[in-house]
Amino acid sequence: NAGVTQTPKFQVLKTGQSMTLQCAQDMNHEYMSWYRQDPGMGLRLIHYSVGAGITDQGEVPNGYNVSRSTTEDFPLRLLSAAPSQTSVYFCASSYSSMGMGNTIYFGEGSWLTVV
Amino acid sequence: GDSVTQMEGPVTLSEEAFLTINCTYTATGYPSLFWYVQYPGEGLQLLLKATKADDKGSNKGFEATYRKETTSFHLEKGSVQVSDSAVYFCALSGGTSGSRLTFGEGTQLTVNP
Numbered sequence: 001n002a003g004v005t006q007t008p009k010f011q012v013l014k015t016g017q018s019m020t021l022q023c024a025q026d027m028n029h030e031y032m033s034w035y036r037q038d039p040g041m042g043l044r045l046i047h048y049s050v051g052a053g054i055t056d057q058g059e060v061p062n063g064y065n066v067s068r069s070t071t072e073d074f075p076l077r078l079l080s081a082a083p084s085q086t087s088v089y090f091c092a093s094s095y096s097s098m099g100m101g102n103t104i105y106f107g108e109g110s111w112l113t114v115v
Numbered sequence: 116g117d118s119v120t121q122m123e124g125p126v127t128l129s130e131e132a133f134l135t136i137n138c139t140y141t142a143t144g145y146p147s148l149f150w151y152v153q154y155p156g157e158g159l160q161l162l163l164k165a166t167k168a169d170d171k172g173s174n175k176g177f178e179a180t181y182r183k184e185t186t187s188f189h190l191e192k193g194s195v196q197v198s199d200s201a202v203y204f205c206a207l208s209g210g211t212s213g214s215r216l217t218f219g220e221g222t223q224l225t226v227n228p
Contacts, residue, residue: 033215033216035216035218040220040221041220042119042204042218042219042220042221043159043204043216043218044218045215045216048215058215090158090159092216103161103164104149104161104208104216105161106151106158106159106160107158108157108158109157109158
């Protein structure tokens with residue numbers, strides 16, 4: 001049972017480079033999301049998706065793009081990396097966006113450094 | 116909008132000490148409340164949850180009770196161990212943000228032998 005799988009785990013980018021963080025889940029979850037974790041700020045929502053073909057912005061979407069062509073995959077793209085995007089990124093999924101108490105499962109995180 | 120406020124850290128305790136990490140929230144409706152734990156170098160794991168007022172979530176010796184009257188969900192453990200050293204996040208969902216989780220800032224706990 002793989003759960004939520006993120007790749008890569010570590011990445012160093014130069015300013016201006018682009019890259020994609022991959023996220024896949026094998027639980028047939030409708031809802032997927034990306035968070036970034038910064039010291040003293042908890043986790044902040046970047047983008048989320050309530051199903052294949054549907055995405056929406058979270059709290060801090062600028063500089064990031066997402067797509068949801070399949071239920072399983074939810075990649076996060078950095079189009080032109082900036083040092084301010086140095087962070088730890090977490091992908092998460094849950095069965096449904098509706099109702100109370102849905103358990104949200106997290107990937108192990110991707111540590112990104114932009115120099 | 117929804118918000119979660121945790122007690123400021125870091126918190127340092129000796130083994131077998133009593134732990135309390137305070138968490139209060141602001142949300143409309145009837146949110147679900149969660150505690151997540153993050154061990155060094157790892158992702159977040161769900162520790163416990165409560166979905167309605169007066170529910171008590173518990174796991175691995177940790178407990179938290181959903182108090183709607185005080186909008187709180189404080190995390191407690193009677194006797195901490197060195198292996199409990201981690202960052203603890205309080206979170207809610209189901210307020211105005213649907214299934215989106217709103218997190219507190221996190222509290223770093225260090226337990227010394």
